[in-house]
Every structure is written in C-alpha cells, then in structure tokens.
Amino acid sequence: MTIDNRLLTCAFIFSLLFINACAVNPATGRPDLVMMSESTEIKKGKDLHEKILKSMPIYQDEALAKYVNDIGQKVAKNSHRPNIKYFFTIIDAPDINAFALPGGYIYINRGLLAYLDSEAQLAAVLAHEVAHVTARHVIRQDTAKKGTSILTIASVISTGSGILGDVTNMLGTAAVKGYGREMELEADGFGAEYLVNSGYDPHAMVETIGVLKDHEKFSRYRAKTEGKKIRSYHGVFSTHPRNDIRLKEVIAKAGTLPDNQINLNNKDQYRKHTEGLVFGINYDAKVKERPLEKGRYLHKKLGFSLLYPDEWEVHNMRQTIIAKPKDKTAEISLMVARVKSKQLPSDYLRSVLPNQKLTRSEDFSQFGLIGHTAIAYKDENKPGKRVAVIFQGSRAYLLAGTVIQAQEGVDYDKLFLKSIRSFRPERVQPKKRKSKTIHYVKANDKTTIEALAKHIKLGVYTEQHLRLINGLYPRKKVKAGEWIKIVK
Numbered sequence: 001m002t003i004d005n006r007l008l009t010c011a012f013i014f015s016l017l018f019i020n021a022c023a024v025n026p027a028t029g030r031p032d033l034v035m036m037s038e039s040t041e042i043k044k045g046k047d048l049h050e051k052i053l054k055s056m057p058i059y060q061d062e063a064l065a066k067y068v069n070d071i072g073q074k075v076a077k078n079s080h081r082p083n084i085k086y087f088f089t090i091i092d093a094p095d096i097n098a099f100a101l102p103g104g105y106i107y108i109n110r111g112l113l114a115y116l117d118s119e120a121q122l123a124a125v126l127a128h129e130v131a132h133v134t135a136r137h138v139i140r141q142d143t144a145k146k147g148t149s150i151l152t153i154a155s156v157i158s159t160g161s162g163i164l165g166d167v168t169n170m171l172g173t174a175a176v177k178g179y180g181r182e183m184e185l186e187a188d189g190f191g192a193e194y195l196v197n198s199g200y201d202p203h204a205m206v207e208t209i210g211v212l213k214d215h216e217k218f219s220r221y222r223a224k225t226e227g228k229k230i231r232s233y234h235g236v237f238s239t240h241p242r243n244d245i246r247l248k249e250v251i252a253k254a255g256t257l258p259d260n261q262i263n264l265n266n267k268d269q270y271r272k273h274t275e276g277l278v279f280g281i282n283y284d285a286k287v288k289e290r291p292l293e294k295g296r297y298l299h300k301k302l303g304f305s306l307l308y309p310d311e312w313e314v315h316n317m318r319q320t321i322i323a324k325p326k327d328k329t330a331e332i333s334l335m336v337a338r339v340k341s342k343q344l345p346s347d348y349l350r351s352v353l354p355n356q357k358l359t360r361s362e363d364f365s366q367f368g369l370i371g372h373t374a375i376a377y378k379d380e381n382k383p384g385k386r387v388a389v390i391f392q393g394s395r396a397y398l399l400a401g402t403v404i405q406a407q408e409g410v411d412y413d414k415l416f417l418k419s420i421r422s423f424r425p426e427r428v429q430p431k432k433r434k435s436k437t438i439h440y441v442k443a444n445d446k447t448t449i450e451a452l453a454k455h456i457k458l459g460v461y462t463e464q465h466l467r468l469i470n471g472l473y474p475r476k477k478v479k480a481g482e483w484i485k486i487v488k
Contacts, residue, residue, distance in 0.1 A: 025136060036102075036139050042084060045103025049087065052107070057092040057285055057427075059110045059278075065090055067273040071119060072106060072126045078197030079127075080134040080190065088126065094280050096215055100129040102138045114279050114438055114469050114485075115211050119266035120195070120204035127191035127198075128205070135190060137183045185250050192254035199264045202254045209247070214473040218464055227342060271483060277438040279469075279487050280458075284435045297323070300428050302336065304392060307422035309415055323419075329405045330412055332419055339396040345372035348396055349389045359384070367424040373417070376400075386416040390423050397423065436487050438469070445480040456487055 036044070059065070072088035086104040094111040101107075106129045116122050132138065192202035222228075278284070292298055297314050298305040299321075308314060308323045315322050321334040339348060346363060349372050361374035373388035386401040401416030436458070449472060453463040467473040469485045478484060
C-alpha cells in the first residue's frame with residue numbers, strides 16, 4: 001500500500017470515528033461530541049444499576065415503588081427520549097438526594113420523599129433527573145473528562161462500601177454531585193417542559209427547589225452549630241439562590257397548560273402513598289451481609305473491616321484489637337478514639353505521637369474515608385513503626401505495625417501497608433429501635449408546630465424538622481383545615 005493510500009485509509013477510518021462520535025443530542029438538537037453509542041450507554045447504565053442494587057439498600061414498599069415508577073414513566077414518556085426503557089428506584093436512605101445514571105436509570109432517596117408535598121413536586125424531581133438522561137449529561141461529561149465520570153462511578157461502586165449514611169460521598173461523581181450550573185439549568189428547563197407535557201404545572205419545579213433550599217438553610221445552621229460539614233442535594237438545588245432569575249427564565253420557556261386543561265397536583269394521591277413512610281434511619285431494614293474474603297476481620301458493632309496477613313490470629317481486647325502471627329514476630333494494633341471536628345488526620349497523628357519523629361508521611365483516601373500514614377521513630381537508632389490514622393465519621397482509628405523479631409525475606413512495611421489500605425467501612429444492622437414514620441393529620445384552629453414539637457421526639461431539632469417536612473420553615477403558621485405531617 002502506498003503512502004497516499006495509507007493516508008486515505010486513515011482519513012476514512014477517522015471520518016467514521018468522527019461521525020460516530022459527533023451525534024445529535026436528542027434533547028438539545030445540537031451536535032454532541034460523545035464517544036459512546038446509545039446501546040453502549042444503556043449497557044453501561046445496566047451494569048452500574050446491578051452494582052447499585054448489590055451495594056445500596058432498596059426501600060421495601062411495593063405500593064410506593066409502583067407509584068414512583070408510574071409517575072416517572074409518565075414523565076419519561078413525554079421526554080425527548082421516550083424510546084428507551086426507564087427504571088425508577090427508591091434508595092432506602094434518609095439523605096435528601098436523587099440522581100441519574102446513563103441509559104434511563106433514575107434513583108430517589110426515601111429521605112427526599114418525606115419533604116415533598118405533592119405528586120407534582122415528585123414529578124418535578126423525576127423530570128429533572130430524566131432530563132439528565134435525555135440530554136446525555138453523564139456521557140457528555142464523561143467525554144469531556146476522558147472517561148473519569150462513568151469509570152469513577154463503576155470503580156467506587158465496585159468497592160462495595162455502600163454505607164447507608166454516606167451515599168453521596170460514596171458516589172463522589174457528577175451523577176450525584178451535579179453537572180455544573182449550565183447542565184443543571186438545562187435539566188430544569190427540559191424537566192419543566194416534561195412536566196407541562198405530562199399535565200403538571202411547571203411551577204412545581206420552583207416549589208421543589210424552595211423546599212430543598214429551606215432544608216439547605218437549616219443544614220447550614222446545624223452544621224455551623226455542630227462544627228460539621230454541610231451536605232445537600234446535588235447540583236442546581238444546592239447552587240441556585242431561591243429567586244434565581246435564570247432558573248425562572250428556563251422554566252418559563254416550558255410554557256403553561258391551556259386554561260381548559262387541569263394542572264395536576266394530586267396532593268391527595270401523594271398523601272395516600274407516603275402515609276407510613278419511614279422517616280430518618282430505617283431500623284427495621286435488614287442489612288445484607290456480603291461474604292468476606294479470607295483473612296478479612298469484620299467489626300460489626302463499629303462497622304468496619306480490614307484484611308490481616310494469612311494465618312494471623314486476631315484478639316479483640318477491651319480497648320485494642322491486636323493481630324499477630326503464630327510465632328509472634330510482628331503485630332498490628334488498632335485503637336479507636338473520638339476525633340475533634342475539623343481536625344486533619346495528619347494533625348491528629350502528630351498529636352497522639354508527640355515525642356516521635358514521623359518520616360515518609362503522606363495523606364491518603366480510600367473507600368470514602370481519609371487518613372494519614374507515616375513511619376514513627378522514638379529512637380532513630382532503633383527500627384520505627386508503620387503508623388496510620390483513618391477517620392470514619394467522628395471516630396479515629398489508629399493503627400500501628402510493629403516488628404518484634406524480624407524474619408529474613410519478609411517485607412514488613414509492605415505487609416503493614418496492605419492491611420492499612422484494606423480498611424473500609426461496612427454496613428451494619430441498625431440498633432434494635434423502632435423506626436419513626438410519617439403520618440398525616442388535619443389541622444384545626446389550635447394546631448401549632450410548637451405544640452406538636454412538645455409531643456414528638458425527633459431530637460434537639462424536632463420543631464425544625466416538623467417545619468421542614470411541612471413546608472413551614474422557618475416561622476410559617478399552620479392553617480386550619482390543611483393536612484400536615486407528623487412523625488411517630
């Protein structure tokens with residue numbers, strides 16, 4: 001083959017690749033430079049969905065699941081991609097969140113359902129997530145970032161950490177954290193259009209954002225009071241101000257329903273299907289225990305596991321867990337303590353080893369946790385210890401690997417690091433308590449949130465929680481004759 005022919009062949013192949021990549025976006029109608037076909041997108045979403053079903057708890061309420069699916073299918077049918085199959089799943093988590101994966105897989109947390117007030121608001125959330133699928137936002141970002149988004153989801157889910165209260169941290173990707181302001185606005189605009197096409201008032205999108213902004217405002221107050229990091233719903237709901245002009249503009253473009261067509265709200269239907277919804281931690285849910293590989297030690301009470309070297313014996317003492325080989329030539333110890341808020345792992349490690357020199361010091365992160373490791377020396381003329389601290393919530397796990405009598409041919413530091421790097425959180429069965437559930441009562445002229453809060457126990461912030469789930473935050477009054485949510 002001549003050079004000219006080879007050039008023509010290369011040009012032909014390149015043109016085929018370019019044609020395949022430069023597809024017309026089904027929602028925007030504009031060309032998209034994407035490196036994934038629709039069939040591959042759907043397969044990718046299916047693979048990720050199967051991993052999610054294995055790693056996340058699914059809320060067990062068939063009637064509610066069918067209701068959410070029916071609303072989602074109605075919205076999806078009136079979207080720009082009605083030809084693909086959609087799946088709507090309720091994640092059994094108290095966090096306020098919803099997210100979408102490629103190919104039509106939509107998820108909404110049980111926790112978010114408690115704060116919505118109508119079917120129209122539920123449809124707004126689902127329409128927003130459907131719009132991420134129709135506009136191929138995950139695929140577009142994946143292409144822009146050379147594969148980081150989807151691959152990150154796959155790699156993180158495959159770790160199987162699946163902590164109930166740490167879903168958003170576990171899926172630290174665009175699918176959960178949002179796609180940037182422009183894509184989120186685009187999703188709102190298309191979502192509002194799907195609402196109109198389905199017979200819902202597009203203003204439900206604004207109402208929903210208002211509800212979530214109230215919750216975020218309370219979360220900021222609580223985080224500041226408790227010295228913790230705020231966590232909120234992803235994307236547009238966490239970045240828009242309440243009176244965002246651009247948001248109102250994109251929703252207004254969706255149009256309005258004709259005067260002779262009823263704006264669906266269906267508060268009664270929503271109330272019927274969310275009566276008895278679990279609020280907060282679901283203590284009645286059964287946690288599936290996954291099989292552990294040989295040598296992995298599981299602490300069910302604290303919810304963590306780590307891998308010890310083959311044939312090592314583990315002794316769980318009152319304050320320390322110690323693992324040793326039978327010949328007792330080395331050991332790995334683990335202690336647990338409380339960590340102060342906003343303290344870095346490196347600072348913590350130095351504070352508990354004040355008279356020791358740390359070398360080969362480095363930060364690390366794994367399975368949604370952060371930590372710091374180093375070699376610690378009391379005496380530079382004697383061998384040091386491999387030490388590490390790992391933060392899990394408010395707990396600090398301090399690990400130390402010590403060589404007692406070195407054996408020839410054993411790389412002890414490599415062995416210690418393997419155990420440290422294997423430390424991961426595990427889902428554990430919640431303590432035996434009774435789950436709290438949502439119920440509806442009709443207010444009279446004497447009903448007040450303040451009075452209800454005295455009889456309902458939701459911790460320090462009972463009144464704030466009652467106001468938030470009823471759309472009355474921060475100081476709105478209850479109106480006689482209206483249905484309000486209580487928790488018992």
